[in-house]
Amino acid sequence: MEENQAVIESNCGVAPEGISYVDPGNDPNFVFANDPNFETITLYDIEGNVANMNSWFECAHYVSGGWSNAQLINFQGDKILFFSVLSIAVIVSLLYFSNLRQKYASK
Amino acid sequence: MQVNKNRIALISILFFILLLPFLLHNSKDIYNPLTVDDVSIGYYQSTTCNISLLEVYQENLNNQNIRYNAHNYAGLECYGKITGVDKVDNTFIVSIGVNPSLSFLLQIVLWCGLLLFIRKNEKKNIKFNNFSLILLPLIFTFQQISEERFYLSQNKYFNPELSISNYYLFIIFLSIYIFCILINKVLEKRFAELINYIPFTFLIVGTFNGFNLNFYILLFTVLGINNISKNGFSSWLNKGYLFFTFFWIFSHKDTYTYFDTDKIRGFINSSNTISSQIYWILIIGLVLNGFYFLYVESEIDIQLLVRNFLITGTLVNVFGFLGSLSNLLNFLNFYTFGQNKYGMETVRSIAGNTWRGFSASAESLGEFYGFIILFYFLCFYFNKIEARFWDLPLFVVVMFGLYRTNNFAAIFSITIFVLAVILYKKLNQKISMRIFIVSILTFTIVLATFVGSKYEYENLSSGLLYEASLHSNFYRDQSNYSKTILITKFFEDGDLGTLFNIENPESASSLLRNLVKIYTPQIDIPLFPNIVTIASTTAILINRTEMWGIFIAKYSPSLVETFFGNGPYQLNNYLYFQEVRLDLPEEKLTSLFLPHSSLADLFIFTGLIGIFTFGYLTILLIKKKSSNEAFKVLLIFLLINFLKSDSLLYVNSVMLLFLAFSLVAKDRVFNE
Numbered sequence: 001m002e003e004n005q006a007v008i009e010s011n012c013g014v015a016p017e018g019i020s021y022v023d024p025g026n027d028p029n030f031v032f033a034n035d036p037n038f039e040t041i042t043l044y045d046i047e048g049n050v051a052n053m054n055s056w057f058e059c060a061h062y063v064s065g066g067w068s069n070a071q072l073i074n075f076q077g078d079k080i081l082f083f084s085v086l087s088i089a090v091i092v093s094l095l096y097f098s099n100l101r102q103k104y105a106s107k
Numbered sequence: 108m109q110v111n112k113n114r115i116a117l118i119s120i121l122f123f124i125l126l127l128p129f130l131l132h133n134s135k136d137i138y139n140p141l142t143v144d145d146v147s148i149g150y151y152q153s154t155t156c157n158i159s160l161l162e163v164y165q166e167n168l169n170n171q172n173i174r175y176n177a178h179n180y181a182g183l184e185c186y187g188k189i190t191g192v193d194k195v196d197n198t199f200i201v202s203i204g205v206n207p208s209l210s211f212l213l214q215i216v217l218w219c220g221l222l223l224f225i226r227k228n229e230k231k232n233i234k235f236n237n238f239s240l241i242l243l244p245l246i247f248t249f250q251q252i253s254e255e256r257f258y259l260s261q262n263k264y265f266n267p268e269l270s271i272s273n274y275y276l277f278i279i280f281l282s283i284y285i286f287c288i289l290i291n292k293v294l295e296k297r298f299a300e301l302i303n304y305i306p307f308t309f310l311i312v313g314t315f316n317g318f319n320l321n322f323y324i325l326l327f328t329v330l331g332i333n334n335i336s337k338n339g340f341s342s343w344l345n346k347g348y349l350f351f352t353f354f355w356i357f358s359h360k361d362t363y364t365y366f367d368t369d370k371i372r373g374f375i376n377s378s379n380t381i382s383s384q385i386y387w388i389l390i391i392g393l394v395l396n397g398f399y400f401l402y403v404e405s406e407i408d409i410q411l412l413v414r415n416f417l418i419t420g421t422l423v424n425v426f427g428f429l430g431s432l433s434n435l436l437n438f439l440n441f442y443t444f445g446q447n448k449y450g451m452e453t454v455r456s457i458a459g460n461t462w463r464g465f466s467a468s469a470e471s472l473g474e475f476y477g478f479i480i481l482f483y484f485l486c487f488y489f490n491k492i493e494a495r496f497w498d499l500p501l502f503v504v505v506m507f508g509l510y511r512t513n514n515f516a517a518i519f520s521i522t523i524f525v526l527a528v529i530l531y532k533k534l535n536q537k538i539s540m541r542i543f544i545v546s547i548l549t550f551t552i553v554l555a556t557f558v559g560s561k562y563e564y565e566n567l568s569s570g571l572l573y574e575a576s577l578h579s580n581f582y583r584d585q586s587n588y589s590k591t592i593l594i595t596k597f598f599e600d601g602d603l604g605t606l607f608n609i610e611n612p613e614s615a616s617s618l619l620r621n622l623v624k625i626y627t628p629q630i631d632i633p634l635f636p637n638i639v640t641i642a643s644t645t646a647i648l649i650n651r652t653e654m655w656g657i658f659i660a661k662y663s664p665s666l667v668e669t670f671f672g673n674g675p676y677q678l679n680n681y682l683y684f685q686e687v688r689l690d691l692p693e694e695k696l697t698s699l700f701l702p703h704s705s706l707a708d709l710f711i712f713t714g715l716i717g718i719f720t721f722g723y724l725t726i727l728l729i730k731k732k733s734s735n736e737a738f739k740v741l742l743i744f745l746l747i748n749f750l751k752s753d754s755l756l757y758v759n760s761v762m763l764l765f766l767a768f769s770l771v772a773k774d775r776v777f778n779e
Contacts, residue, residue, distance in 0.1 A: 007138065065152065067153070085282060
């Protein structure tokens with residue numbers, strides 16, 4: 001599948017010559033052969049688990065299974081959200097309390 | 108209704124902000140959406156958090172085998188994006204990342220924004236107390252810690268630690284703070300009119316995504332604090348509540364049970380810890396004060412109220428159908444209206460719950476539709492409103508909605524009440540109210556006797572106890588079939604003493620054992636009806652034997668709990684304390700078995716004293732001469748229907764009941 005190929009390439013690089021990805025299936029005895037020419041790539045799953053890939057084929061297999069080189073777990077969404085909410089709270093407070101003060105002043 | 112264009116523009120912007128994360132995507136990236144099928148599942152699994160909901164929807168416009176599901180346990184980076192696809196039977200479940208921390212803020216802003224549609228009341232300005240700006244954020248942040256087990260599974264950022272680097276708790280605190288400011292500002296000139304918009308609680312359900320919290324509970328706690336600050340704490344309501352609190356804390360069982368909240372999320376205690384017990388006692392106390400505050404300060408406008416009921420009833424129909432026609436709208440209904448469950452997926456009538464999503468149960472929505480019909484009839488019949496051309500189509504849609512709820516009890520009771528009201532008005536000059544009520548009761552008893560005549564007396568009187576026994580943990584070493592045969596034999600022989608005390612000592616719940624004692628009294632008082640016989644006959648006649656039987660088998664209160672209950676919205680002891688062996692098909696064993704009676708719910712929460720207090724106050728109110736006598740029919744209609752439904756567990760139904768009480772108790776109602 002073309003789209004899958006693009007995703008694999010974006011994570012693992014272009015396939016070495018003569019190698020293409022074919023799903024090895026559910027064979028429990030299947031062993032990924034190391035490729036000494038392949039520069040180790042670290043992949044992460046959505047829960048933040050880490051795996052080092054020692055061949056392009058192994059990398060392609062993991063990427064097909066949902067792993068990625070983008071470490072989503074490091075994305076500090078809560079920190080970003082906190083500062084966004086804090087900013088909104090400050091703005092809303094300023095508007096609210098300045099409005100209150102105006103009201104009291106007008107009275 | 109005059110609608111300000113600026114307001115429409117504002118609401119459009121709010122909706123746009125709410126939906127924006129589902130639309131955003133980079134169309135030039137390498138992650139292209141594909142048709143969802145068996146082949147593309149792997150692709151979607153490997154491109155998580157990269158493809159937006161909009162992209163997938165556009166690519167799968169004609170694909171009917173898709174269901175979009177909110178995936179709460181996803182980070183902010185996945186908000187509005189596909190986090191996975193799975194195939195269940197023939198349906199592809201497309202998970203959409205909807206992190207609760209962000210959706211909480213967005214839903215607060217949207218729903219507070221919708222309050223801007225409430226008509227301003229220039230004569231009545233309420234100055235809200237700013238104390239809520241600090242107190243409520245503290246209380247609701249405390250909920251996160253007290254109901255840790257619930258939130259742990261809902262949000263990947265959840266962290267109960269009290270530390271300066273815990274952004275999660277600060278986000279909650281600040282979001283509630285923003286909510287309080289918005290409410291203080293928005294309701295300043297609108298508060299007096301708020302009661303007229305209660306019908307809309309059936310459209311905007313208000314349960315925050317991934318939270319055991321409801322928008323209206325938040326709102327009423329703000330009002331509660333204002334009531335206390337304005338009228339003081341020393342009202343009879345607060346004193347009585349404090350009295351109950353003492354027993355709730357005193358009898359509390361600190362056990363590690365956990366209720367996943369299911370369809371009543373937002374309005375139920377998920378945990379059985381002392382901290383969650385304190386939280387819910389505090390919250391419900393404030394909500395009750397909030398109700399009182401709204402009752403005192405509000406101005407009911409019948410014309411507006413009737414119109415809002417008709418509009419809401421129609422909109423629930425419209426959005427319900429749209430949701431059933433489009434899988435995307437179904438998801439968006441869930442998200443924007445704050446539903447507890449996803450809406451129905453087919454336009455076909457489903458036995459059980461046709462309006463699932465907008466209501467936790469078809470019964471409560473049946474009561475809502477029934478209320479609208481009866482309310483409209485009473486207002487029209489007693490010339491409280493002017494009928495308009497548009498009322499007719501809206502009324503027809505509401506009637507259709509009621510028909511689709513399959514709520515026979517609501518349909519039947521409306522018919523009886525309408526006939527009774529017409530008859531009473533015709534006979535008004537000739538007979539007194541007392542004679543009329545006695546006649547109606549006699550007619551009901553005769554009708555019940557006629558219907559019940561096909562059953563044997565013994566079956567009628569002990570049917571409930573028999574059903575409860577079947578679901579009890581009797582004869583542990585026997586199969587359900589053998590258990591049934593043995594129990595049936597004892598009931599046929601009338602030998603309940605042997606069944607409960609010799610064959611299965613201490614196996615039945617305390618409630619069942621006490622009911623058996625009441626059913627088989629040592630001293631028989633002639634002509635005094637046995638309360639178990641009455642309950643059992645009623646259960647059989649209204650088809651509640653199985654559900655009430657399960658309730659009796661499951662609930663085993665201690666002495667203090669019998670009189671004072673387990674605490675507000677605390678079902679843990681009912682659900683998990685007593686060991687039972689339900690005599691049901693295997694696929695039903697893991698279902699949620701609620702008591703199916705608001706009276707039983709009230710008994711679990713407040714015990715016998717709570718029931719008697721509520722009953723006494725209600726009778727006092729009904730007996731008291733009111734300027735709105737006709738609305739007593741509405742209150743009685745709701746109370747009767749509540750007896751056979753769990754509506755007390757649903758926020759919007761409780762608010763409807765509050766409205767019915769207000770209609771009767773309020774001295775002055777406009778547009779009369």
